[in-house]
Amino acid sequence: MKTIVKTLMILVLGAALPLAAIAQQSTPPAKKAAPPATKKEEKPKAETKTKAKASKEAREAELATLERALADAELAGVGSGVNAAERAGVEAALAGVSAAGAGVSAAGAGVSAAGLAVARAADEAAYARLGELSGTLPGGWQGQGRRPERDEEQRQREVEARERADEMRERDAERRERWNELYEMGNEALNENRYDRALGLFDKVAQSDSPKADGALYWKAYSLNRLGRRDESLAAIQQFKQKFAQSRWLRTVEALEVEVKQASGRPVDPGAVTDEELKILAINALMNTEPERALPILEKVLTGNDSPRLKDRAMFVLAQNRSPQARELLLKAARGQFNPDLQMRAVRYVGIHGGQDSAQMLADLYKSTNDTDVKRAIIQSYVFNGQRQRLLELAKVEANAELKGQAVRTLGMMGGQDELWQLYQAESSVELKEQILQGMVMGGSADKLIEIAQTEKEPKLRLRAVRSLGMMGGKKTGDVLVTLYSAEKDPEVRKQIISALQMQNNAAALVAIARKETDPEMKKELVRRLSMMRSKEATDYLLELLNK
Secondary structure (H helix, E strand, O other): OOOHHHHHHHHHHHHHHHHHHOOOOOOOOOOOOOOOOOOOOOOOOOHHHHHHHHHHHHHHHHHHHHHHHHHHHHHHHHHHHHHHHHHHHHHHHHHHHHHHHHHHHHHHHHOOOHHHHHHHHHHHHHHOOOOOOOOHHHHHHHOOOOOOHHHHHHHHHHHHHHHHHHHHHHHHHHHHHHHHHHHHHHHHHHHOOHHHHHHEEEEEEEEOOOHHHHHHHHHHHHHHHHOOOOHHHHHHHHHHHOOOOOOOOOHHHHHHHHHHHHOOOOOOOOOOOOOHHHHHHHHHHHHOOOOHHHHHHHHHHHHHHOOOHHHHHHHHHHHOOOOOOHHHHHHHHOOOOOOHHHHHHHHHHHHHOOOEEEHHHHHHHHHHOOOOOHHHHHHHHHHOOHHHHHHHHHHOOOOOOHHHHHHHHHHHOOOHHHHHHHHHHOOOOOHHHHHHHHHHHHHOHHHHHHHHHHHHOHHHHHHHHHHHHHHHHHHHHHHHHHHHHHHHOHHHHHHHHHHHHHHHHHHHHHHHHHHOOHHHHHHHHHHHHHOOOOOOOHHHHHHHHHOO
8 A cells, every 4th residue: 555655646746847847838037038039939829739738638647547546545445454544645645636737727827826836835735635634536536435434433423422321321310319318318317316327428418419419418407406516507507508599498497597596505415305206196186186276286397397207297197187278288298388308208198198189289290390309209109099091191291201211110010001002102212112011011911012022113122022021921922922933034033032932931832943943043042042941841852952
């Protein structure tokens, strides 16, 4: 390849030198006046045109030679791994000759000085552009032969970008889950009056980028107050105000600030147990006799600075009461008018104890909120009162793939096979269809999975349906898999059917398939799978093969 580049460079220089000579012939010396031309010295115009034509033909021949050399170099590069610098050298040489030819054309047109400058520039460009890919090649060649490589490189970059985005989303989800676990462990520590442990856990979450960082900072201040470290508690409260001025926890934090400031300087014994159980018993009794007097007390507990355990018990008592006032207070908590932790509990209790009116309230709340945690809690609450139709409607319009997937899986747990089938037929996303198939497995819908395995055009979904049938087990699915194998042409799908039958430990079916199989590769796969099974049918068949 280097020899080709050198040859091309020599041709460029060879083209540039005659160009300079021609330009010099057409350009008189700058400081000497030309003597008057005589008729004998004047060359006939016909002769000049003939020479110009010959020069032009010579240049065209050189360009053709270079183009052929460049094509040969490109073809040679496919087999020999020619590098980009060498290809760039060829392109630069060709571009140099083209520019030099343009200089001659300009000189022949009478612009002698410009023609000489272009010729010299072309000579220099042939070296200066070595190693750079030319963007203006003659003959319309531009990049032919490399376009498939570029397209493949572009596709590869797009795949890598998607993979990086998926990895980032997975890392974000794992990190969020970790912060949520620490937060819940902190709440458990509070319920056990282990304020030192709660302080450490909430402090970690408060310093993170978790959506629960504001709630964690509140509980950190709360724990410090319980430990008698009131100055530090006030400092945490001030930090909260500066960092989370728009948080929904702000009212609760301000109530805690008043409580801390009003408290005496006497240290609080962390082991001292309050009469929370007695409070709950008294409130419960009051709700059964005089609910109008108990409700303000419950609301005070919910909006005050009591422990998460006491608030949760108060919420439970509130949910048991069917009075309009109690329902309204519970719905206020579900709408987030208290603090976010209570909102999650309220949504769950509304789902457990509510009727159709409560389900409609949750549906309205789902549409109005942007908080994905609240939306997840609403989807989970639909399980308790069998709201399959609402889940179907939600899954049809939800743009967030994670929430849509959760709705699909929830439908599967609830046995909503008809709803899942509607979604499958209307859905275009292969990824979401895979989740719908997972939901069908959870609901035990073998008939729909069989239909998908038989008729689905997308190989990835057919593979998933076959794998799901293997997971479900049973004679019906085994017989269907054998029938599918005999009609299937795709080797990957056939291998998945073999794997599904092995998953069912269906050695008899695999032996029956192996006896009829004529494809050597498929036969090897069948024998390999049978060799891993502890079955009399498998062992007998393997011995049969050995005795042949």
